[in-house]
Amino acid sequence: MSVFFILSLVVSADNTKGNPEAGQRVYARCLACHSLERDRTGPRHCGLFGRKAGSVSDFEYSAxxxxxxxxxxxxxLDHFLESPLTVVPGTTMGFAGIKDENKRRDLIAYLKSASESSDICP
Amino acid sequence: MSTLKPNYPSLLEETAIKARRKFLMQAGTATFSATAVALLSGCTSQVANAESSTSTDQDVRILNTAISAEHEAVAAYQLGAESGLLEPGTLKVAVKFQGHHKEHIDALSSAVNSLGGNPVEAKTAYNFPIEKLKQQSDVLEFAAGLERGAVSAYAGAIPIFDNRDLSAAAASILADEAMHWAILRNALGLDPVPEAFFS
Incomplete structure (x- = not known):
């Protein structure tokens, strides 16, 4: 049991260690439906980390x-972004997902940085 | 004088009708796998119906997400057109692009209706970053960002339609969005086609 736990820690990727600059380029894929500051077809990303899914007030989520x-x-986020419809069947985020784990890591690093920026998300 | 109409509305409608037929046919058809188990317990049609319904529901959700984004694009071009910031030639192109997005909405809405769903309506108001639009290039950058995102949205939707004909129809719309994006980039003095691959 403890060996498994240690191995899990070793093989587990650190999803906060991506490149935010590269992640900003990946974020361009999200811009059809999302923005940092505003609710659009999808909810805003400011304040994303630590937020319960489906909890932005006044935004109409899927059940x-x-x-x-x-x-x-x-x-x-890493899990969801890889295959949104698998993780949350019934989500309105009709997107196949980002299969490249490095791109996901970069995107998550950008989201972490931008969504907690006091300039972008006062 | 003849006019050339894009073929994606009819393709979408035709596809949706076929999907509806497939759904209705599957509702009373026994197939192997999970359904075979259900056959033994006498509830085959219910399972087949549920499976088809689930995949059709998912296709409707994907289509409605696309419609929602298309409504926003129409509103964004309206904002640009009424901003007074666009030169006459640019305004003409913007209005043309807006017309394309309206056609996308009509086609996608027809598909949703044919699948038994309800197409989403436009919002009563959109929270656009108006304060950042001070000159023509700001409007073009804003529009280019939406078009670039739309290309990715359709690229991300195409693989997950249960009905592959809907995927083909979405690819037709994707190509139109990509042309918009390239032309807007060109107008901004950027490389209109910056990469060989796009996602």
Missing amino acids: AMQKSSIIWDADT
Whole structure:
């Protein structure tokens, strides 16, 4: 059991160690529906980390997302972004996902940086 | 004088009708796998119906997300057109692009209706970053960002439509969005086609 736990720690990627600059380029993919500051077709990303999925007030979520019990952090984002429809069946985020784990890591690093920036998200 | 109409509205409508037929046919058809188990317990049609319904529901959700983004694009071009910041030639192109997005909405909405869903309506108001639009290039950059995002959105939707004909129709719209993006980049003095691959 303890060996498994240690091995898990060794192989587990640190999803906060991406390149935010590269991640900003990946974020351009999200701009059809999302922005940092504003709710659009998708909810805003300011304040994303630590937020419960489906909890931005006044945004109309799918029932599936509201019931998901996800708290957004680097690991839950990594899991979700790889295949949104698999992780939350019934989500309105009709997107196949980002299969390249390096791109996901970069995107998550950018989201972490930008969504907590006092300039962008006062 | 003949006019050339894009073929994606009819393709989408035709696809949606086929999907509806497939859904109705599957509702009463036994197939192997999970359905075979259900056959033994006498509830085959219910399972087939549920499976088809789930995949059709997912296709409707994907289509409605696209419609929502298209509505926003129409509103964004309206904002640009009424801003007074666009030169006459640019305004003409912007209005043309807006017309394309309206056609996308009509086609996608027809598909949703044919699948038994309800197409989403436009919002009563959009929270655009108006304070950042001070000159023509600001409007073009804003529009280019939306078009670039739209290309990615359709690229991300194409693989997950249960009905592959809907994927083909979405690819047709993607190509139009990509042309918009390239032309807007060109107008901004940027390389209109910066990469060989795009996602």
